[in-house]
Each structure stands twice: as structure tokens, then as C-alpha cells.
Amino acid sequence: MTQYKYIHGYQEIEQERLRHQAGVIEKPIYDFIDFSENQELLEIGSGVGAQTEILLRRFPHLKITGIEYEAKQIEKAEKNLHSMGYTFPQVQFVQQDARNLDLDSKFDSAFICWVLEHISDPIQVLKSMKPHLLPNAKVVITEVFNATFYTYPSIPAIMDYWKIYNDYQIQIGGDPQVGAKLGDLLEASGYANISLRSGGFHLDSRNSEDKKIVFNYWKNLMASGAPMLLEEGLISEAEIQAMQKAMDELTEMEDAIFYYRFIQATATA
Template identity: 30%
Template sequence: MGTDYVHGYTESETRRLSDQAGTLAGLLHGGTQYAPGSRVLEVGCGVGAQTVQLLTRSPGITLTAVDISEESLAEAKRRVAGAAPYGQVEWHHGDLHDLPDAEFDHLFVCFVLEHLPDPVEALQKLREHLRPGGTITVVEGDHGSAIYHPRSEDAQVVIECLNRSQADAGGDALIGRRVQPLLTAAGFTAVVTEPRTVYADETLPHLVDGFTRKTFIAMVGSVRDRSIATGLSTPDAWARGIRDLERTAEPGGTFHYTFFKGVGVR
């Protein structure tokens, strides 16, 4: 099950993923800790930004990290080298139709379902690799939850360009609100989903820089060329929208976004 990764496999995207993982580590991973010796499967590990968090927060686990991109796996191996003493890591190049032939105690899926055309099918496939009583943790964002000041129609247009680009690539930029029904439809039980909200203003400069600028605005910026090439925007309109979006990271600006974290049991 392949995917057109709408943000691209670039150095700037690698930096964005790293900034995002570091800035939001406590927000996204809070409450997730696996016992030593647990067999954990991370699907769509990308460049290893979340892999490091899993290893350092759950020392002693045996982690299998899977990604469809060989380039991303190579970067993940370099990034995780320093965290490897915390646990054992096995790397696997493949997609959801080519997962390791093993049974796991826990599955961790972060920012993956948003890129897939049929997330229920993907979750059902993953469920087959989970032992009875094992858990799955799913983390997804929802770009429709972006609330910001100053409000700007031009800024909203470039956000919608991101949403449209992801939809055209077969994904769903608003999938966060669907985490609970998706897990339930895939056959998981005891599903508990909760919002994880990030809010940034000038009194929280680490979040303004790490999230508003380096995560969200950078994510929108990753689809500039695609949006212009497909006629969703023009160079002038894009420049206006990004400039207005950048004002939310300046003094007097605010930005709010919600992630959704769901846990289910096989």
C-alpha cells in the first residue's frame, strides 16, 4: 500500500519532522510507555523522529521500524544510532503489504493514516500483526483545527491548498477527527481517543518557533510548488497567504492546533 507523500522527501522536510518531534514530544508521547521486553512495531517511521522518542521513553523494548522509503530509513538509522542503547531496533523496508512476519505486543502509528486512501483497510491489516490483548496507538493531526490570529482569508487559502493537495494525493488532512471511528471500524475494542492541543503565542516562544513556524507554516510551505503547478494558487497569492500566516508567529499573533491520539485493543 504505497502513498504519495505530499510533503516530499527533502532536507527541509527532514528538518521539519525533527523540529515537530522535538517540540511536541511530551504532547504526543505523554501516556505512552511500553514495558521492557515489549515487541513494538512502528509503521511509517520516516526519518526516525518519533522512533527516538519511543526508544528513550520505553527503554528495553524491541522495536521494529518500517518505512516505504529507503532514503528515509537510511536517515532514521543515522538519527537513532545514539538512542540505540535504550533498546533493540530492527529495520524493515516495506509497506503495509510487506510487514515483518511476526506478532507484536504494541503498534505505534503516527502521522501515517492521513496519507492513505483507505485507512480502515490499513488498520485491519495492522491488526493481524497484533497479539490478542495487544494495543495500537494512533496519532493524527487535523488541519481543520487550525485557529489563529490575526485571521486572514489569504492565509486560509494556502492552508486549504495543503488540504486539497493531500486529498489529491489520496489522503485526508482532516483525519484527526476520525481516529475513533476508524479504529472501531477496523475491529479494535476499548478505543479511547483524546485531543492533544498545542497553543502558541509570544509568551511561549519555544512553541511559536518549534510549532507555528517550523512545523505548521513549514508544512504548508512544502506544497507551494505543487499548488502553483496544479492551479490551486499563484505565486502572488501564495506569497500573500504565507506572509499573513507568518504574522501569527509575530508579537500579538496566536496559533492553536489539535492532534488526536487514539488507543485501541485487539
């Protein structure tokens, strides 16, 4: 399969970060999702199975087919899920390009989380998925809206790094603001009953422990792009260290503020 650039890379440390990230941000995403009446779920971009774990824990009756482009991620996902006792036929992972799906089954639900931001043509993914969904199948998509990231105080070492990070995402064909476009993307792809909600974090001195956890999670998220940014010559080691130092300072600052919104869409096929 053709190799595409992926800002986070596939190193083992990154694979574990994805699992940790899923736990940190679980409640803001999943407290608004209900697959209790569904049976067969198609997960696009299942990666290392970080979201698959949560889906099966919250909805243990589901049978999930995860679609993933990268073989290394599937290998890690199978290891992770099998260690928790989840095996075929309750869960299986299929290596395919989500823009050109070729599946034998039809599903009554679909789930996409933090995937379309990495794809140059998200409409192609949504159109490719639709023939594999049953009529009125429930679709839930959660995506980034990176322009909403804000800290108080604002520190140039962080915001300059964030701009380089997001500009590179665009350069390699992604879209760090794709969440804001989900309504239009779903409508253009032929879905119905589209609704959108904004979720995320607004943490200040009233949420000191949660704020520390999220600042650390966000520092690791930004650092996950550092190897690719270094390889491309877009950033220096000194700039990476300055960003991390500034994030650590904010973590310990009592009056610091963390703010970020993602967009969650629901629709039917």
C-alpha cells in the first residue's frame, strides 16, 4: 500500500500515547454517545484500538469491525484487545484504505474519531462508507477544531509551535479544522438527520487536578508531532524543549487556563 505521511508517526511510545489520550478525553466524547440499540459497528481508522477498547467497555454487546490503513497499528490493536479478552467475532481489524472500502458486511452503526483530520479527501471516506451501512444506520464522528486551542497566559513558545504543527498537518494533506466542517461534509456525502455539538475542555483554578492532567496530555500530543517536524526541518530541538518547558510551567500555574473545543456530529445513513 502507498505510504502516507502521518504527523504522529507509528513509534511504540506514540501507540501508547493514543491509548492514554483516549482515557483522558473519554468522558467529553462518550457521555454523549449511545450505541445501546445497535449491534454491528464499523469503526473507521481504528488505529491501535484505543477507541475500540472504550466502545466495547461501554457497549459490550457490540460487534466491531475496525478499518485501519497501517499494518503496525493493526498488530498493536489486536495485541491490546486480545489481552483484554476481546477476540473474533466480537472484534476484528481489517487493513484497507477507508477511501475505497471493500467489505462483505453491512453495519447498523459507524464511528470515526480523530481520523478525518489526517485525510486529504474526507468526503471520499464518508461516501465510501455509506454503501456498507444499513438504512438509517447511526453515524457518530468526533473531530478536531484546532483553532480553538487557547491558554492563559498565552506563551509564544507554545503558540508558535502549535502553528508550525498545524501548518504541517495542512501541508501533508490533513485539515486541523475539519471538525467545523462536519455538517457540510456529511450533507455533501448524502447523510441525513445531521446534528452537531461542541465538546472539550474549559479548565481554570476551579479544576486544578483535571487541568494538570489535560495540560500534560496536550504537551504529549504536541510533542508527538516533533519527530516529523524535525525530519522536515520545520523546527529545532530548542523550540521543542521551549514548548515543553512552557507547558510544564502552565501546568503548575494556579491561575492558568486551558481551553479547547472539538466537534461531534451524529447522522443517519
